Amino acid sequence: MSKNNLLGMDIQELNRVVKNYRQPKYRGKQLFQWIYKGINSIDEITNLPNDFKEKLDKEYYIFRLKIVEKYQGIDGRTIKLLFALEDDNIIESVVMKYNYGNTICISTQVGCRMGCSFCASTLDGKTRNLSAGEMLDQVLKAQEVIGERISNIVLMGSGEPLDNMEEVLKFLHLVNHPDSLNIGQRHITLSTCGLVPEIIQLADENLQINLSISLHASNDIQRMEIMPIAKKYKLDELMKACQYYIKKTNRRITFEYALIHDKNDQIRDAEILGSLLKGLLCHVNLIPINPIKERDFQQSTKGQIQVFKEKLESFKIPTTIRKEMGSNINAACGQLRKGYLDSMKK
Numbered sequence: 148m149s150k151n152n153l154l155g156m157d158i159q160e161l162n163r164v165v166k167n168y169r170q171p172k173y174r175g176k177q178l179f180q181w182i183y184k185g186i187n188s189i190d191e192i193t194n195l196p197n198d199f200k201e202k203l204d205k206e207y208y209i210f211r212l213k214i215v216e217k218y219q220g221i222d223g224r225t226i227k228l229l230f231a232l233e234d235d236n237i238i239e240s241v242v243m244k245y246n247y248g249n250t251i252c253i254s255t256q257v258g259c260r261m262g263c264s265f266c267a268s269t270l271d272g273k274t275r276n277l278s279a280g281e282m283l284d285q286v287l288k289a290q291e292v293i294g295e296r297i298s299n300i301v302l303m304g305s306g307e308p309l310d311n312m313e314e315v316l317k318f319l320h321l322v323n324h325p326d327s328l329n330i331g332q333r334h335i336t337l338s339t340c341g342l343v344p345e346i347i348q349l350a351d352e353n354l355q356i357n358l359s360i361s362l363h364a365s366n367d368i369q370r371m372e373i374m375p376i377a378k379k380y381k382l383d384e385l386m387k388a389c390q391y392y393i394k395k396t397n398r399r400i401t402f403e404y405a406l407i408h409d410k411n412d413q414i415r416d417a418e419i420l421g422s423l424l425k426g427l428l429c430h431v432n433l434i435p436i437n438p439i440k441e442r443d444f445q446q447s448t449k450g451q452i453q454v455f456k457e458k459l460e461s462f463k464i465p466t467t468i469r470k471e472m473g474s475n476i477n478a479a480c481g482q483l484r485k486g487y488l489d490s491m492k493k
Contacts, residue, residue: 155280256306421462
């Protein structure tokens, strides 16, 4: 008989588990609290009767991610972690230490099927979705590694979060629960390449998370060249979904724009982008692209990035330039996982 992993179960599921064993309902809360402290086995739970633990152990277990590799940036403020899943698939997370707290960038899928041309996550396609428990354990494991609390989460690692909607929503509720990690929704950012129906569905969830959309181009033709999703959802459709999201949640959207030398970083691109976003409750985050060996994209110059920023600001659009962290340890999405898997093939 195969066992079920308790890590990833919500309070309702655990209440059903204890009910099946004819235990009082409060045992469900006890189980929940212990599991999300980051224990490794049922035996570590000290306030459950031994006979209940023995019965529980016959049908359930707790599986924790295994750290395969750990890399630390030269600055000491960036840590990249490679994890092995129960089926031996490999995923990655990045911890970034800021003055205002520790942020983790987690993966939501093994690989990705979106095919964005600047991202290493997509090079081998999507293997499978991650469970809510596998997402949450990235946070728990990171806290164990750094010995400090993670206060901010970005779903911006390998995978498209909205392509794994059910488990991502479960993760968001789990990590926000006061008896779990109790990380406020406003300290969580979800990044998507722009799945229009799912953005609308997310709006209807009435969450208070931060939504980040990978735009990376100011027109459909240009966007289709670097983001295949643009062939399915045009910018006009995407902007309508964004307007709906803002109206429904009253939350500002961040648009991520990776500047690629001589491709989308010209002054005309900034003018078109400014016209597209003008009047929208939004913020633009300009990203100096991380070059990957499988693509020939190069970073824009610092001067070009600054000119681009100033042009957007002339449209009254708040704009920042993302600080680069961890480039010396291949901290861009999918790069470490890709490098590790390639080395295993040799």
